[in-house]
Amino acid sequence: SQQGEEDPQALSIQEGENATMNCSYKTSINNLQWYRQNSGRGLVHLILIRSNEREKHSGRLRVTLDTSKKSSSLLITASRAADTASYFCATDRSNDYKLSFGAGTTVTVRA
Amino acid sequence: GEEVAQTPKHLVRGEGQKAKLYCAPIKGHSYVFWYQQVLKNEFKFLISFQNENVFDETGMPKERFSAKCLPNSPCSLEIQATKLEDSAVYFCASSPGQGPTGELFFGEGSRLTVL
Numbered sequence: 001s002q003q004g005e006e007d008p009q010a011l012s013i014q015e016g017e018n019a020t021m022n023c024s025y026k027t028s029i030n031n032l033q034w035y036r037q038n039s040g041r042g043l044v045h046l047i048l049i050r051s052n053e054r055e056k057h058s059g060r061l062r063v064t065l066d067t068s069k070k071s072s073s074l075l076i077t078a079s080r081a082a083d084t085a086s087y088f089c090a091t092d093r094s095n096d097y098k099l100s101f102g103a104g105t106t107v108t109v110r111a
Numbered sequence: 112g113e114e115v116a117q118t119p120k121h122l123v124r125g126e127g128q129k130a131k132l133y134c135a136p137i138k139g140h141s142y143v144f145w146y147q148q149v150l151k152n153e154f155k156f157l158i159s160f161q162n163e164n165v166f167d168e169t170g171m172p173k174e175r176f177s178a179k180c181l182p183n184s185p186c187s188l189e190i191q192a193t194k195l196e197d198s199a200v201y202f203c204a205s206s207p208g209q210g211p212t213g214e215l216f217f218g219e220g221s222r223l224t225v226l
Contacts, residue, residue: 031212042115042202042217043154086151092212098144098167099212101154 004032004089004102012108019076021105023089024069030092032065033099034074037086046074046087079109113137115218117203118185123224124193132221133185134203142166143186144204144215145178154202160186193225 004025013019023032031050035043049056049065049072056063062075076083086106090099116135124130136143145157156170160180171178175194180186190197200222204215 033214035215035217042219043204043215045214045216048214088154090154097212098156098159098170099215100156101146103152 004091004100006087006089006102006105008105009103010106010108012110013079014110015079015081017079019079019083019107019109021074021087021107023072023074023102025072025089025091025102026070027093028067030094032063032072033090034061034063034072035088035090035101037088037104039085043088076107079107081109081111083107084109115203115205115216116185117201117218117221119221120219121222121224123226125226126195127192130190130193130197130223130225132188132201132203132223134188134218135185136203136205137216140205140207140216142206143180144206145186145188146202146204147199148202148220149199157188157201190223193223195225198223198225 004023007022031048033048034046036046037043047058047063049063060077065072086104088101088104090101092099118133143160146154148154158168158171158178159166163180175191178188200220202217202220204217206213206215
């Protein structure tokens with residue numbers, strides 16, 4: 001069953017704007033990861049944040065994790081047309097050695 | 112290789128026929144995973160391997176699905192007697208030996224269409 005749920009389901013922004021999407025999950029986790037999927041392609045790993053971390057940066061990406069609220073956010077700053085994709089969060093839980101993916105947020109960046 | 116290679120890219124089968132998909136993980140990666148993606152949404156976990164051993168098969172519909180990862184051969188996912196609801200994109204992923212829940216490297220997927 002799905003562990004993570006992304007919000008919003010879809011997001012349309014202008015190039016240069018920031019995009020923020022959220023992920024909520026149900027049970028305690030070890031790690032949370034974010035992946036990107038371009039249309040018709042496989043998932044590409046973006047960033048991993050451990051349960052004892054609160055914030056992580058990678059280039060134009062910023063991820064936060066709030067374990068008390070069981071939620072994470074992904075911020076893409078200064079978006080580009082190439083950021084148009086679906087973004088998925090994935091969690092792994094204690095004693096459950098697989099990643100569970102949410103349903104994704106589809107981001108469209110308009111030129 | 113440096114990429115997870117999946118074949119075929121597309122496969123069309125009539126209901127009741129068999130379908131077999133292949134995956135070559137990245138060389139040196141210990142874990143292999145199969146996921147099913149229906150309608151561009153949820154990724155459903157099917158099965159994972161640690162080298163050639165089944166690690167977790169809790170997502171597999173066992174009556175029709177089977178999978179193998181044999182030494183020196185691509186991993187395979189086989190569906191006997193396909194049904195319409197098996198239409199999906201099947202993704203294979205591999206990860207290095209830090210454990211099954213680190214970063215996954217995905218292939219481009221195999222799209223199965225059951226008519």
